[in-house]
Amino acid sequence: MTATRVTRALxxxxxxxxxxxVIGPALLPGFVLSYDLVFTPQQVLLPGSIGVGSGLPxxxxxxxxxxxxxxxxxxMLVEKLVLLAIPLLAGTGMLRLLRGTAAGVVGAxxxxxxxxxxxxxxxxxxxxxxxYALLPWALVLAQRLRAHGDPWDGLRLLLVVAAGSLTPSGxxxxxxxxxxxxxxPRSRYAVRSRVLLTAAVLATWLPWLLPALLHxxxxxxDPDGTRVFALRPDVPGGALISALTGGGIWNAEVSLPxxxxxxxxxxGAFVLALGIAGVPSLxxxxxxxxxxxxAGVATLGLLASLASVALPGPWAALLDGVPGGGLAxxxxxxxxxxxxxxxxxxxxxxxxxxGHVRERTTRVAALCALAVMPLACQPDLLWGAGGRLVAVDYxxxxxxxxxxxxxxxxxxxxxxxxxxxFRRFDWNDQxxxxxxxxxxxxxxxxxxxxxxxxxxxxxVSVAGDDPRAQAIGRALARGEEVAPLLPGLxxxxxxxxxxxxxxxxxxxxxxxxxxxxxxxxxxxxQGSVAExxxxxxxxxxxxxxxxxxxxxxxxxxxxxxVRARGPRPLVP
Amino acid sequence: xxxWIGPIIAAVVGAVVAAGASFGIVSSQTAVPPTxxxxxxxxxxxx
Numbered sequence: 001m002t003a004t005r006v007t008r009a010l011x012x013x014x015x016x017x018x019x020x021x022v023i024g025p026a027l028l029p030g031f032v033l034s035y036d037l038v039f040t041p042q043q044v045l046l047p048g049s050i051g052v053g054s055g056l057p058x059x060x061x062x063x064x065x066x067x068x069x070x071x072x073x074x075x076m077l078v079e080k081l082v083l084l085a086i087p088l089l090a091g092t093g094m095l096r097l098l099r100g101t102a103a104g105v106v107g108a109x110x111x112x113x114x115x116x117x118x119x120x121x122x123x124x125x126x127x128x129x130x131x132y133a134l135l136p137w138a139l140v141l142a143q144r145l146r147a148h149g150d151p152w153d154g155l156r157l158l159l160v161v162a163a164g165s166l167t168p169s170g171x172x173x174x175x176x177x178x179x180x181x182x183x184x185p186r187s188r189y190a191v192r193s194r195v196l197l198t199a200a201v202l203a204t205w206l207p208w209l210l211p212a213l214l215h216x217x218x219x220x221x222d223p224d225g226t227r228v229f230a231l232r233p234d235v236p237g238g239a240l241i242s243a244l245t246g247g248g249i250w251n252a253e254v255s256l257p258x259x260x261x262x263x264x265x266x267x268g269a270f271v272l273a274l275g276i277a278g279v280p281s282l283x284x285x286x287x288x289x290x291x292x293x294x295a296g297v298a299t300l301g302l303l304a305s306l307a308s309v310a311l312p313g314p315w316a317a318l319l320d321g322v323p324g325g326g327l328a329x330x331x332x333x334x335x336x337x338x339x340x341x342x343x344x345x346x347x348x349x350x351x352x353x354x355g356h357v358r359e360r361t362t363r364v365a366a367l368c369a370l371a372v373m374p375l376a377c378q379p380d381l382l383w384g385a386g387g388r389l390v391a392v393d394y395x396x397x398x399x400x401x402x403x404x405x406x407x408x409x410x411x412x413x414x415x416x417x418x419x420x421x422f423r424r425f426d427w428n429d430q431x432x433x434x435x436x437x438x439x440x441x442x443x444x445x446x447x448x449x450x451x452x453x454x455x456x457x458x459x460v461s462v463a464g465d466d467p468r469a470q471a472i473g474r475a476l477a478r479g480e481e482v483a484p485l486l487p488g489l490x491x492x493x494x495x496x497x498x499x500x501x502x503x504x505x506x507x508x509x510x511x512x513x514x515x516x517x518x519x520x521x522x523x524x525x526q527g528s529v530a531e532x533x534x535x536x537x538x539x540x541x542x543x544x545x546x547x548x549x550x551x552x553x554x555x556x557x558x559x560x561x562v563r564a565r566g567p568r569p570l571v572p
Numbered sequence: 573x574x575x576w577i578g579p580i581i582a583a584v585v586g587a588v589v590a591a592g593a594s595f596g597i598v599s600s601q602t603a604v605p606p607t608x609x610x611x612x613x614x615x616x617x618x619x
Contacts, residue, residue: 035615123616232618251616422613432613454617502612 007101014371015091015108021375022087022112024383027080030391032384033433035254035422037124039079040394040439043067048444050543051211052536055449055466061207061543062127062166063439083389086121086129087112090340093136097143098347099285102354102363103278106370107347110271111136113374115234115247115259116332116339118381122254122388124434125333131170132336134160136344138178143290146181149188152560154197155553157182162204162550168327171208175201177297177337181290204550207543212324214535215465222463226316228453229330229462230308234259239309241268243302246339249332253432256386258378267377275342278349285348298341301334392428397516398440401495404513406442410523412492414445418502419476421448421464426499427518437495446491448473448502476503483507487524490531496520 026032031039036059043049045067051057069078091108098104111117120129141157144150161179165171179201181187183194231248233239234255242248245268247259258264283291307315308331319325328334350370357363380386405414416437424430438445449464450473464470468489475482482505486494496504498518507522514521 228618250618252619253616420612422615424613432615451615452612454614454619456619459612459614500613 008095011095011101011105011108012092014105015088015095015112018109018112018375019084019087019091021382022117022384023080023083023389025387026083026384026389026391028391029076030393031076031079032083032389032391033428033436034122034389034431035124035251036434037079037121037126037389038434038436038439039066039075040436041075041399042070043075043439044442046438046442046444047533047536048438050536050539051208052214052533052539053444053466054446054468055464056215057168057208057211059127059167060211064207064543065166082126082130083121086117086126086133089130089133090117090136093133093140094340094343094347096140097136097286098344098351100348100351102367103281103347103351105347105367106274106350107343109371109374110343110346111340113378113381114339114343115245115256115378115381116335118256118378118385119247119249119251119254119332122256122385123249123251125167127167128170128173128333128336130166131164131173132340134164135174135177135336135340138164138174139181139286139290139294142178142182143286145189146184146187146287146289149190149193151190151193152557154182154189154193155557158197158200158204159550159554159557161201165204165207168205168208168212169330169333171205172327173336175205177294181293184289184293186289200549203546206546207539210542211535211539214533214539216467216533223316223320224460225326225451225462226308226319226329227312228455228460230312230315231305231331233309235264235268236260236262237265239306241265243305243332243335243338244268244272244342246335246342247332248305248335250330256378256380258380263377267373270373271342271346274346274349274353276345276349277352278345278347281348281352282345294337294341298337301336302338304328305331305334388431390429394436394440395427395516395518397514397519398436400516401514401519401521402440402442404521405493408523410492412443412487412524413490414441414443414493414495415472415486415489415491416445416447417494417496417504418500419448419473419504420500420502421451423497423500425497425518435497437497441495443493445495446472446489476505481506483510487526492524494522494524496522 043063043066045064047053048055049063049067051060066078090111094108094111095104098107117129138157138160141153141160145153145157157178161174164174179197182189183198187194229250231239231243232250232252233242234247234249235241235245239248245264247255249255319329354363354366354370357366375382384390414437416435421435422432423435424432435447438447446466446468449466449469451462451464453460453462471485471489472482475485494507494510496519498520509525510522511525512520513523
């Protein structure tokens with residue numbers, strides 16, 4: 001093995017080690033349950049999974065893909081693979097994008113170990129992070145496509161974009177940052193192929209776009225959300241420093257303590273200096289077209305996220321006035337292109353700095369110091385965000401409730417109480433987590449979709465969009481009896497989680513089928529069946545066509561790869 | 573010997589800062605107080 005290969009292998013080994021260090025305890029047996037991060041042993045494909053439930057499609061097609069994958073792979077393993085894939089893909093993608101070992105190692109480290117990744121991991125937005133992690137890979141392909149115009153690279157780019165399009169925001173991130181550079185003037189990609197690629201990328205949006213357009217209540221979201229999900233200054237120095245350093249998530253509870261220390265300033269300034277130093281090298285490496293586009297989108301995202309806090313009125317008016325504007329209300333998400341651009345540019349700057357050192361030993365020492373520095377300044381990015389991503393076991397009541405619901409011919413959907421969107425269980429160390437019931441049970445489960453946020457003005461409730469959930473919430477708020485209302489909403493079952501706060505209505509007259517230490521399950525005296533949405537088949541058909549086309553594309557690439565290797569002699 | 577000097581320096585730097593962290597330069601995440609009890613489980617806090 002040549003020295004260069006050894007060096008490259010060491011760079012990939014560093015990314016693997018760093019990924020293990022970042023995810024850490026989440027890889028132990030059990031499920032990591034943190035805010036929106038909820039996996040169960042086997043999620044079932046339900047109408048809501050493809051966006052034709054009664055709420056707006058948010059984790060679509062993420063829920064459908066997870067349900068399909070979990071028909072063959074246990075949910076616990078799927079969660080660990082997803083969590084590990086995020087730093088691995090981001091790091092290896094950066095190594096491929098930046099090519100040089102020193103630049104790649106520094107860029108990969110910064111792409112993995114930063115507040116954006118840590119905060120989004122804790123809040124459980126793994127679909128967005130998967131898109132973030134695939135973005136360097138998509139840019140590698142966009143660059144090749146622009147330089148050589150090979151149609152197979154166009155197909156590869158489409159598949160990478162599709163793989164990261166499990167949520168609307170992930171979909172938009174990849175499509176807006178990585179695809180246009182391959183299409184802009186001076187690309188060697190044939191014009192006809194550019195049109196086809198654009199159409200194909202837009203088709204990958206259909207699984208979430210179509211149900212959003214068909215949603216009976218429209219695709220609008222509560223304007224309060226724009227205000228409470230704005231960028232939140234999380235370092236001394238305010239919103240600008242928070243945004244430049246990749247932090248600033250709206251939720252103070254998922255911000256890591258290292259954000260409050262002077263080290264954040266020092267390290268942030270150092271990375272920015274490296275980033276500025278690396279701009280010329282990045283321009284030379286990626287070319288003006290890609291770098292300028294990426295920088296443009298990143299700057300726009302940075303300015304937009306700052307506008308959410310500096311100009312809250314106009315920002316809210318803009319998002320509320322634009323169809324689909326709700327997708328941008330969680331303003332820190334808009335920093336994703338900036339965080340990766342800074343990592344790439346600082347990587348090139350680091351490579352340049354190390355390149356000035358002539359003596360080999362000092363060069364190795366400097367590279368190791370640059371690679372360790374982000375971890376040393378922000379040690380709580382490691383080991384599952386400082387021990388917050390910990391795997392736990394679900395109590396056995398959950399399996400029992402699922403079996404009862406799955407095995408019963410009684411009709412009707414399930415409603416989950418207490419009537420709050422989130423849970424805090426003792427067995428999950430009181431960590432806040434989205435109600436796991438919809439992903440556990442084999443029937444559509446209605447949950448409260450109002451998001452209660454603790455703000456300086458008191459508790460603010462951001463209204464959800466599921467009409468059935470709204471009807472139940474209204475009845476509870478007015479102190480009305482809820483149980484008689486439920487069968488009319490197509491509900492035949494009620495699941496009550498114990499030991500977690502929130503209102504539970506009187507279910508007198510309902511049959512108690514399970515009364516365990518953690519859950520109770522009730523069946524309505526007379527069940528009823530919720531009406532299936534008339535557009536469900538249309539959405540399912542479109543999803544099938546899009547999924548089959550993508551699988552066919554993947555198959556074509558695999559066949560081509562096998563053929564390119566040619567027949568191997570039996571006796572070498 | 574020369575190949576190992578880099579990792580050794582990196583390990584020493586890391587250990588020093590980690591030690592500083594344990595003495596409060598960077599507080600542990602587990603020290604963050606949980607959300608105060610409310611009738612509802614809040615999604616998060618903006619303050």
